[in-house]
Amino acid sequence: MKRRKFLKLSVILGASALSSPPSLFSHFRGNKETPYKVLILGMDGLDPGIVSRLVQEGRLPHFKRLMAEGGFSPLGTSIPPQSPVAWSNFITGQDPGGHGIFDFMHRDPELYLPVFSGTASQEPKKTISLGHWKLPLERGQVRLLRQGKAFWQILEEHDIPSVISRMPANYPPATSQQKTLSGMGTPDIMGSYGIFNYYTTEPGEINPDIGGGRIHQVYVIGNQVEASLPGPINTFHRDRPEATAEFKVYLDPTNPVAKIVLNSDEFILQEKEWSGWRRVRFNLMPGQSVSGICQFYLKEIRPHFKLYVSAVHIDPQEPALPICTPKEYSRELVSYLGLFHTKGLPADTSALDNNVLDEAEFLHQDNGFLQESLAMLEFELKRFESGLLFFYISSTDQRQHMFWRLTDPEHPAYNPNLAQHFGQEVANIYIEMDKLLARIEKFIDSRTILIIMSDHGFNPFARGFNLNTWLFEAGYHKLRNPWKEDKGSLFENTDWSRTKAYGLGLNGLYINLKGREKLGVINPGSEYENLVRELAQRLEEIVDPATGKKPIYKAYLAREVYHGPYIEHAPDIILGFNWGYRISWASPLGKFPPAVLENNGQKWSGDHMGAAELIPGTLVANRRLLHPAASLIDVTATILHLFGVKIPPEMRGRPVLNLS
Ligand SMILES: [Zn+2]
Structure with a gap:
């Protein structure tokens, strides 16, 4: 969601920077050999009506084959069908009365003000003042507000291994010794759901008062631009200023190319070139700093200088806030895969909505995020021997939100010129998912149960x-x-x-x-x-x-x-x-x-806040379905059933796959 700057989490980076060093060895739980391997792909917002239509049009051949071999059905969603609510239904096998997440935002009945529903943070209460500095004597806390046990915590009690990658509504990650990486709900380094920075010499180009981004007026003097990247609140400092990282851009006097110098990092960008991940360090006090990662995009050099910098993500190599279990997991992934996005919902919908990025630039960036995720999925699939592997994909949801307007001439935001170029983007992300099914085929053996599911469908807004x-x-x-x-x-x-x-x-x-x-x-x-x-x-x-x-x-x-x-x-x-x-x-x-x-x-322009009856999610499996009217909590019950684990009484779902 957007328009949420007022909801900023107070992130207690200072405290976590002082936290204990990571343990020296991993202790993963879950060693049992299981008769089935259960692979679940969570494709956010995958709509069963669109899947059916594209299958009929012959555009999703791998979905078609899977549906013929196994089963396909709309999947009952949560009330309301918002992602944090729906994924919490799936995680706990219960409705919101059981997990306590009713909306993206809850309200404080004392103040009549909105508060984040999923996460709360608390700064250290005990501190000691030393001149300008305020030093914590205990750790601050970030707390997951979702109640109820996650299904992988139950599997862990039975020694069944799970890898849970980018699960929404699980920030900070629920306590576990299974490999889990948090997804939607994971903040950027500012403690927000994502704030980009945009540096421009063109006065009044962009309304400075936008949600999800900051617009900085800069000046080119002697072919140089000096600028500052905002970081987290420095809780070590008595006045709690925002930490910043200064950087310089040196423009080539004749060619459309520039050198960017940030901390000890130096890199060159052509006009219209993306940087890939760069590390940025925010100094908090002598000996204390936090590290983040961000992407630079040199949109224009002349006549106006325009530089976009993505939200600063938590550095998975050196996480300032908890993003995974066990602590070493994100670092292990970096060692094999390089740096990757950590913020939940990384697509920069605010930058597109406010014309800082255009449609092609938005797609280019989000495609990079998607490819990072797919590489991570493939990495985990290669070592997937037993138990459960869940993997979440956000691009299906985000592209439908942003490109729905160009599929429908009746939509108030329809634009015929843009529709010529981007009118197929909703269909295209479904086709990308179809290609993903082809890509993972080699990992699916007779022991593997494949479930593709979404949390809700889509409709025009x-x-x-x-x-x-x-x-x-x-x-x-x-x-x-x-x-x-x-x-x-x-x-x-x-x-x-x-x-x-x-x-x-x-x-x-x-x-x-x-x-x-x-x-x-x-x-x-x-x-x-x-x-x-x-x-x-x-x-x-x-x-x-x-x-x-x-x-x-x-x-x-x-x-x-x-x-x-x-x-x-x-x-x-x-x-x-x-x-x-x-x-x-x-x-x-x-x-x-x-x-x-x-x-x-x-x-x-597309969304999913309708009546649950109108926008169900999707369920596709390589086994037949026992009943067509399954809902999210039935998938949870199915998982436990597949591993022979008793379904606890508070879970109201029933197994949905026919294994005979
Ligand atoms: Zn959505």
Whole structure:
């Protein structure tokens, strides 16, 4: 997601830089020889409708063969079908009531503010001051907020080996002695979900106030540019400044080529050339520094100088924050494969959305990330002897988000010229996945069970719904100064003493409940019950005057769809949007734009926040399916069943593969 700069995690790099040295030997758990080898490819957002269509058109021959040999079915997704929620269903075999992840964002009921749902960080409480410096006497902590046991932790108890690569919603990685690498949710070195830097001499080229990136005005003086790369907050310093790494760019006076000097690193780039990964070191205090990796792209030298620098990823050789288990695993991968991306969802959707990268540049970069992942998959496949190997791919999801607009002339962000060049990019990423099936064929023997799965499908995001504006107009949300309706954000204009409900997160609606919300006004019991039902009914009745369609397909009540001990933290109502609709960009930020419904003109144009019934994921396996209506939690039960492990009672799924 984007628009999340306000959600920055406070990263406690200082503390982890002082952490204990890594242990000198690996102690991997899981040595059992298993009758089956289970290979699971998680292709985020792979849509069963698109798979079927492309198979029929003869464009996915390897999918077609696999489906004929084994099974293919839509795969029931989570409510709501957001990736952190859906993958958590898969990881734990439970719904959000059991794992506690209800949305990308949860809310702090004391402050009515959004907080990350997956991760919390805490700086060291005990410190000692020494002049300008503040030295930690204990380690800070980054905590995974997902509850429930991960299936590989259960396998580990039975000594069954697993490799879990880039699993979403697993940052920091759940405690394990299996080989795991964290995926979606892993921050960059700033502690954010990804902030690029863009250095330009063209004034006003890009609106400086964008989410997901920083725009720096620079000057060419004597064919030199001096610039600064922002890094993490320096928690060692009393004033907590941002650490920076200074760099210089020397332009060739005649040719379109430049030399970049950063720390002790020097490299040359032609115009329109990418650098590959470069290491950058941020000094925190004498003897303490953190290392990150980033890519440079020299977009233009003249007439204007334009340099893009990707988000600074955590260095897998020297991770400043935990990204894997055991500690040595990422370093082992680097020793075989070289540096690789570590940030979850590495594709720079913000840079594309804000025209810092164009479509071709975005694809070039994301293809590099994909190739890195595929090389890592192949490396693990070569040593895959026993147990389970899970591998996650994000490009399927990210390309559908960004290129959906060019597949559909009805989409508000459709552009016929761009569609000529990039109208096939959604189909192309499915074709890439088909080629991947061909590439891994040689690793699939008679013992190998291959499962391809996705967390949800896709639909157009053509119209945005301003939930908070609707609540305001319908009288459920009160503003202190209604004439300032579209000003401000994060509910700073809300009169909580008269507000009954508010929208926060991407699918959530909360009642301003007494005893739970700090300034709650609705009494638990019948007042609450009646309000929830009234709101759910009214939301489902809304009609979009521009299309005649209902934006809300289904308003789910948390207690009717969730099971488990964490239901009390759920939103009271979960909005299941209709085909083509999604929450607007502004509503999750506690804003009140004037219109309840509006077109989405952004490049981020496909999405998956609809009703779970409308956008299931995909299940393809090289074995027949026992029942076609499987869902994510059934795949979890299948894994345990394949290894002869008893399915715990809190897991509600049932095995789905026919092994006879
Ligand atoms: Zn997505």
